[in-house]
Amino acid sequence: MVRVIEPSFEIEQLDGIQACQWIERAARVCYKSEGKITADSYRPFLQKLISLGHESTLEHVGVTVRFICDRGVSHELVRHRVASFSQECVAGDTRVTQRYTIKELFERQAYGKTHNKMIHLRSCSDDGTIVKNKIAAVMYKGKQPTWRVTTQLGYVIETTSSHEFLLPDGSFARLGELNVGERVMVNGRPSMLRINDTALRHHYMSERLAPQEIADRFGAPYNLMRVCINCHKKLHHGWHVGVVAHPDAIVAIDFVREQDVYDIEMEAPYHNYVANGFVVHNSTRYCDYSRDQHGHEITVIEPIGLKPEARHQWLWAMQRAEESYFGMLAAGESPQMARSVLPNSLKTEVVMTANMREWRHVLRLRTSGRAHPQMRQLMVPLLAEFQRMIPVLFDDVVVS
Numbered sequence: 001m002v003r004v005i006e007p008s009f010e011i012e013q014l015d016g017i018q019a020c021q022w023i024e025r026a027a028r029v030c031y032k033s034e035g036k037i038t039a040d041s042y043r044p045f046l047q048k049l050i051s052l053g054h055e056s057t058l059e060h061v062g063v064t065v066r067f068i069c070d071r072g073v074s075h076e077l078v079r080h081r082v083a084s085f086s087q088e089c090v091a092g093d094t095r096v097t098q099r100y101t102i103k104e105l106f107e108r109q110a111y112g113k114t115h116n117k118m119i120h121l122r123s124c125s126d127d128g129t130i131v132k133n134k135i136a137a138v139m140y141k142g143k144q145p146t147w148r149v150t151t152q153l154g155y156v157i158e159t160t161s162s163h164e165f166l167l168p169d170g171s172f173a174r175l176g177e178l179n180v181g182e183r184v185m186v187n188g189r190p191s192m193l194r195i196n197d198t199a200l201r202h203h204y205m206s207e208r209l210a211p212q213e214i215a216d217r218f219g220a221p222y223n224l225m226r227v228c229i230n231c232h233k234k235l236h237h238g239w240h241v242g243v244v245a246h247p248d249a250i251v252a253i254d255f256v257r258e259q260d261v262y263d264i265e266m267e268a269p270y271h272n273y274v275a276n277g278f279v280v281h282n283s284t285r286y287c288d289y290s291r292d293q294h295g296h297e298i299t300v301i302e303p304i305g306l307k308p309e310a311r312h313q314w315l316w317a318m319q320r321a322e323e324s325y326f327g328m329l330a331a332g333e334s335p336q337m338a339r340s341v342l343p344n345s346l347k348t349e350v351v352m353t354a355n356m357r358e359w360r361h362v363l364r365l366r367t368s369g370r371a372h373p374q375m376r377q378l379m380v381p382l383l384a385e386f387q388r389m390i391p392v393l394f395d396d397v398v399v400s
Contacts, residue, residue: 016390027057070301089261091158123270136265164281
């Protein structure tokens with residue numbers, strides 16, 4: 001059954017007064033009037049700047065907004081090329097093999113896609129086993145705001161807020177939906193304990209305990225046992241490093257900076273890869289709506305203002321599209337091929353970052369009476385929220 005939702009937005013980490021004060025500090029350098037700064041001097045000063053058209057100073061501060069919209073709206077949004085857009089990316093120094101970072105794989109690809117043909121990354125299968133998988137493509141996604149995720153076992157990765165992490169229940173969740181204390185799946189690694197292979201395999205694969213948890217259970221130091229090479233081989237007899245993913249708790253999520261980010265498309269059937277030890281989803285091109293994480297249904301955004309008969313026809317079209325999509329999957333087509341029948345109303349998420357000057361331009365353009373009704377449905381309330389949260393800067397932007 002098709003799931004119908006309303007479009008929405010979320011403004012991320014914004015202190016409007018602090019933003020205005022920072023713009024004032026930067027702008028007063030132009031006038032050599034830094035000594036005139038007071039606790040509330042930003043208000044008349046910024047009003048004067050805007051009235052004079054001196055808006056280049058507004059570029060010193062940016063705002064990030066997460067939009068939930070349909071694909072038609074998202075395609076219009078990304079035309080604003082002064083802004084940055086984010087859909088599932090990781091930092092360039094993220095290590096995806098022992099030898100290569102994701103940036104290095106992208107640079108190798110410059111010599112041709114076949115240049116990475118012999119390189120296998122690690123993917124997580126449906127039963128949690130870590131398997132080798134081939135790369136379809138490596139993509140550069142521009143400069144995006146990134147956050148650093150740290151886990152209890154010491155794994156660290158820097159990603160955009162929209163990048164998806166594998167959860168213990170087999171579903172994926174975006175970083176922006178996760179909180180400190182929640183658990184994500186990381187690549188397995190051994191713990192050197194004086195217990196037999198059978199017991200170790202049971203604790204590690206059946207109970208899915210992390211190596212540190214196994215060490216704690218037996219009161220053994222984690223990965224610190226000194227053994228000769230022959231004893232090491234005996235301890236690892238019939239058991240391989242990183243054979244299964246295991247859960248690890250997030251202990252910190254911290255904003256880092258805006259930086260170059262990349263993503264990878266993996267070959268079917270496992271569209272995920274291990275990055276800095278985390279099991280993360282690859283490009284949304286391979287999103288499979290038949291999986292539990294999507295409720296075995298597609299989610300669509302209802303167009304605003306449909307007449308009753310038109311809404312009936314629209315719902316009928318959405319249901320036929322969903323049936324055709326799942327029919328193609330059942331016929332053996334991959335999600336990236338089956339998606340060709342999905343409608344323009346399909347729900348998507350876009351994280352957009354722009355400086356204040358660009359947001360003024362975007363909101364003037366997209367709240368105009370000539371803008372698409374679905375774009376106005378998002379942008380008119382967004383303008384009202386900006387005017388509430390940020391003094392002065394958007395007071396002169398009027399909905400037409």
